[in-house]
Amino acid sequence: MSAERIDPREPVSPAVSAPVADAAARVAGVQIDGVTKRFGDATALHEAWLKIADGEFMTLLGPSGCGKTTLLNLIAGFLEADGGEIFVGGRLMTETAPYDREIGVVFQNYALFPHMNVAKNVGYGLRMRGVAKREIETRVAEALALVKLDGFGERKPRQLSGGQQQRVALARALVIRPKVLLLDEPFSALDKNLRGAMQVELKEIQRRLGVTTIFVTHDQSEALSMSDRIAVMSQGRIRQVGTPDEIYRRPLDPFVASFVGDVNVLPGRLERRIGETATVLIAEGRLSVSADTLEGIAPGAAVDLYVRPDAVRIAEGEGLVSGTVATHVYQGSHVDVLVDVAAARGGRVTVRVPGHGASTRWPAGTRVSLDFSPADAVAFASDVA
Amino acid sequence: MSDPRKRLISAKAGERLLAIAGWTVVWLVVAFIILPAVVVGISAFNDRAILSFPPQAWSTRWFARAFSYRDFSEGFRNGLIITAFASSIALVVGAGFAFALDRYSFRGKMALEAVLTSPLVIPHFTIGLGFLILAAQIHATRTFALVIVCHVVLVLPFVMRSVYVSLRNLDSRLELAAASLGARPGRALFTVTLPLLIPGLFSGWLFAAILSFNEFTASLFVTAQATQTLPVAMYNYVREYADPTLAALSVIYIVVTALLLTIANAFLGLGKVLNVEHVR
Numbered sequence: 001m002s003a004e005r006i007d008p009r010e011p012v013s014p015a016v017s018a019p020v021a022d023a024a025a026r027v028a029g030v031q032i033d034g035v036t037k038r039f040g041d042a043t044a045l046h047e048a049w050l051k052i053a054d055g056e057f058m059t060l061l062g063p064s065g066c067g068k069t070t071l072l073n074l075i076a077g078f079l080e081a082d083g084g085e086i087f088v089g090g091r092l093m094t095e096t097a098p099y100d101r102e103i104g105v106v107f108q109n110y111a112l113f114p115h116m117n118v119a120k121n122v123g124y125g126l127r128m129r130g131v132a133k134r135e136i137e138t139r140v141a142e143a144l145a146l147v148k149l150d151g152f153g154e155r156k157p158r159q160l161s162g163g164q165q166q167r168v169a170l171a172r173a174l175v176i177r178p179k180v181l182l183l184d185e186p187f188s189a190l191d192k193n194l195r196g197a198m199q200v201e202l203k204e205i206q207r208r209l210g211v212t213t214i215f216v217t218h219d220q221s222e223a224l225s226m227s228d229r230i231a232v233m234s235q236g237r238i239r240q241v242g243t244p245d246e247i248y249r250r251p252l253d254p255f256v257a258s259f260v261g262d263v264n265v266l267p268g269r270l271e272r273r274i275g276e277t278a279t280v281l282i283a284e285g286r287l288s289v290s291a292d293t294l295e296g297i298a299p300g301a302a303v304d305l306y307v308r309p310d311a312v313r314i315a316e317g318e319g320l321v322s323g324t325v326a327t328h329v330y331q332g333s334h335v336d337v338l339v340d341v342a343a344a345r346g347g348r349v350t351v352r353v354p355g356h357g358a359s360t361r362w363p364a365g366t367r368v369s370l371d372f373s374p375a376d377a378v379a380f381a382s383d384v385a
Numbered sequence: 386m387s388d389p390r391k392r393l394i395s396a397k398a399g400e401r402l403l404a405i406a407g408w409t410v411v412w413l414v415v416a417f418i419i420l421p422a423v424v425v426g427i428s429a430f431n432d433r434a435i436l437s438f439p440p441q442a443w444s445t446r447w448f449a450r451a452f453s454y455r456d457f458s459e460g461f462r463n464g465l466i467i468t469a470f471a472s473s474i475a476l477v478v479g480a481g482f483a484f485a486l487d488r489y490s491f492r493g494k495m496a497l498e499a500v501l502t503s504p505l506v507i508p509h510f511t512i513g514l515g516f517l518i519l520a521a522q523i524h525a526t527r528t529f530a531l532v533i534v535c536h537v538v539l540v541l542p543f544v545m546r547s548v549y550v551s552l553r554n555l556d557s558r559l560e561l562a563a564a565s566l567g568a569r570p571g572r573a574l575f576t577v578t579l580p581l582l583i584p585g586l587f588s589g590w591l592f593a594a595i596l597s598f599n600e601f602t603a604s605l606f607v608t609a610q611a612t613q614t615l616p617v618a619m620y621n622y623v624r625e626y627a628d629p630t631l632a633a634l635s636v637i638y639i640v641v642t643a644l645l646l647t648i649a650n651a652f653l654g655l656g657k658v659l660n661v662e663h664v665r
């Protein structure tokens with residue numbers, strides 16, 4: 001698994017991304033080179049660059065309307081790009097019709113054929129390929145076993161629950177042994193428990209088959225738990241590509257930081273920058289953080305420090321900020337302690353404390369000092385003047 | 386304690402009154418809908434050769450006459466031929482246009498739609514008269530082709546509407562799914578799109594057939610003695626005689642139609658036949 005981080009603002013150099021080189025190295029399952037899509041005046045996708053390795057589980061994560069479905073439809077061939085190129089397995093797809101792309105698609109509403117039973121639905125792609133009847137039967141049975149629906153072949157889609165329909169859709173897409181599997185918010189219509197179970201199951205199936213998978217969701221926890229890598233999108237742009245850990249702990253911009261999980265924001269000032277290290281002055285102290293995210297920011301400029309609730313500790317002695325405990329939010333495995341901190345944006349800092357003892361240890365009204373490791377903080381130029 | 390209960394009772398009484406009034410209206414409407422059919426049905430068994438009501442003596446001889454009168458049997462046969470051709474042609478043409486209007490955007494789309502639905506606003510006698518004038522120019526006033534073409538134009542909007550509604554309700558992602566599974570456009574059309582459109586196509590066809598078979602106004606202009614349809618034959622009959630034969634014919638007509646609908650319902654389900662499941 002490649003863990004390299006692609007900076008969308010810095011396109012992969014053409015020498016590296018040449019499809020021939022990729023085919024030889026067998027890395028690029030899917031390669032998206034500067035793809036743009038416009039609908040009338042609106043740009044739904046703005047020069048997207050993305051490389052998805054063979055067998056990789058890539059998630060497109062972003063808020064509603066950011067262009068996730070559009071990118072998926074472009075890969076499937078349902079839409080034509082206005083610029084850029086898409087390669088699958090090193091082959092340029094521009095002239096290839098959807099029915100020749102060998103890409104499996106699972107739609108949000110499942111899109112099962114209502115007039116065919118489950119077996120006919122799953123076998124559809126094989127019939128279109130002219131596979132022999134005997135083989136179709138075995139492969140359909142295999143696919144149904146894979147999604148734990150043995151014996152459901154005779155049912156009509158409307159006689160199935162949402163989760164079962166979802167499995168049929170997955171089996172139908174997988175039975176053709178696609179080069180790439182695309183899933184557009186496949187679990188958004190399922191209730192929470194079922195969604196969790198399906199996530200685990202899909203991940204297992206994907207690992208077993210080793211099929212390159214592009215998964216669309218706007219649920220950050222789903223993205224973090226399932227993906228090899230995540231591409232965070234916003235307003236038609238890919239903002240950051242990285243492993244779940246990189247996305248969560250080293251966000252490249254404030255949007256990614258606040259979209260992927262909860263975050264505390266502490267305003268401060270950039271004191272100086274030496275090489276890779278920047279010194280930031282906040283209300284009650286100063287700390288040295290990575291300067292990666294502060295390119296081109298002059299000393300003296302206002303910056304914001306972003307820190308995750310689970311990175312903040314309630315300190316025994318001196319801390320970086322101080323405040324008063326306001327309330328506790330019990331979450332089962334942990335407690336969120338909400339602390340009123342005058343120096344924080346929004347006047348609040350959330351501290352995630354494992355276990356359940358937080359409310360007796362620091363009751364509401366307690367003065368506390370808060371501390372965190374500089375390595376867990378990311379600084380961005382402040383968008384508030 | 387007793388006060389609220391009393392109020393409850395009086396509220397119930399009010400509700401009852403409202404319910405009774407409601408049902409009375411419903412039954413009155415139902416009665417007025419079936420009244421003509423009932424009156425005609427009873428008149429059909431009148432022994433006397435006039436259309437009086439209620440009958441004093443009973444007979445079934447008018448049924449025998451309805452069956453044996455040549456203009457009726459020929460009108461019936463002509464009507465079947467014309468209806469079969471007109472509704473089938475209208476189905477193919479209408480489905481094609483509905484498809485084009487639903488799937489493609491092109492210049493003059495609005496204009497085309499307006500023209501295709503215009504028979505809804507142009508009176509039938511205008512259309513009939515127009516075709517008659519045209520046909521006279523090429524000496525084709527006595528042909529089946531003339532009647533069929535005229536009927537196609539008349540029923541086209543209804544067929545188009547029905548197919549168009551079905552197309553609108555068809556989830557376009559089903560066709561995308563078919564494509565992603567390797568179906569070329571032609572195969573996707575025959576394995577996914579058309580099977581799902583069958584109820585809409587059939588109801589469009591049935592609607593067209595019923596309209597065509599019953600059409601009178603335009604048919605009066607475009608039919609000749611050799612091509613006259615049943616409604617025209619009935620009109621000509623009533624101009625000469627006033628006996629209950631037409632009433633008998635009405636009974637036959639109602640019974641046959643009810644039988645056909647029952648059969649269609651048994652095989653396809655009435656909801657599907659009338660396309661009510663598909664109209665939102």
Ligand SMILES: Nc1ncnc2c1ncn2[C@@H]1O[C@H](COP(=O)(O)OP(=O)(O)OP(=O)(O)O)[C@@H](O)[C@H]1O
Nearest residue numbers: 039043044062063064065066067068069070071218
């Ligand atoms: N066929 C279309 N015509 C016009 N605009 C479109 C079309 N499809 C998408 N758009 C626009 O392009 C943008 C991106 O849409 P897209 O469906 O890709 O979003 P998304 O990320 O999938 O959102 P969601 O999470 O709500 O599904 C939106 O602003 C949308 O309004």
Ligand SMILES: [Mg+2]
Nearest residue numbers: 068069070184
């Ligand atoms: Mg979408």
